[in-house]
Amino acid sequence: MIGTIADGIVAITWFMIATGSDIPNYMCGFNGSGPDYQYAMYIAALFMTGWTGILYWGWLKPNERKGLLLITAVLLLASIIIEVLFYQNILGGRGFIIGIAARVLLITKFSFSYYYSIKHT
Numbered sequence: 816m817i818g819t820i821a822d823g824i825v826a827i828t829w830f831m832i833a834t835g836s837d838i839p840n841y842m843c844g845f846n847g848s849g850p851d852y853q854y855a856m857y858i859a860a861l862f863m864t865g866w867t868g869i870l871y872w873g874w875l876k877p878n879e880r881k882g883l884l885l886i887t888a889v890l891l892l893a894s895i896i897i898e899v900l901f902y903q904n905i906l907g908g909r910g911f912i913i914g915i916a917a918r919v920l921l922i923t924k925f926s927f928s929y930y931y932s933i934k935h936t
Contacts (some may be wrong), residue, residue, distance in 0.1 A: 816871075816874045817921070817924060818870040818884075818887055818921060818924075818925065819867055819870040819871045819874055821917070821921060822863055822866050822867040822870060823864075823867045825863050826860050826863035826864045826867055828840070829856045829857075829859050829860035829863060830856075830857070830860040832852075832853065832856040832860075833853045833854070833856040833857035833860055834853070835853065839910050840856075840910065840914075845902075845905055845906055845910075845911075846910075866887075869883060870883060870887065877932070878932065881928075881929055881932045881933075882929075884925040884926070884928050884929040884932075885925070885926070885929045887921070887925050888921070888922045888925040888926045888929070891918045891921055891922045891925075892918075892922055894918065895915055895918055895919070898911075
């Protein structure tokens with residue numbers, strides 16, 4: 816449920832950015848502007864909304880869908896690696912650090928939850 820709530824909050828903020836709200840993008844620290852950025856945030860918000868639904872679906876039957884935890888942890892780790900390797904020139908600052916920290920916490924939570932579920936099934 817933690818992932819569902821976190822992704823839901825991100826989706827809402829990305830939809831707000833897509834509609835022109837001048838709020839920071841805490842997941843990466845990048846603050847863009849213009850219609851191209853808004854369109855990209857709209858598409859990202861749609862995908863994040865879908866992932867929110869998938870995580871909620873997993874929460875309904877956690878033992879049967881525990882693999883979602885591992886998939887989510889791997890994708891979050893991949894997002895950190897890709898941002899550091901390919902987008903370091905446009906990212907940075909406090910927002911970037913907050914976004915990385917939030918993802919590291921979620922990776923830790925999901926990984927421990929996954930391995931705990933394996934040991935106790």
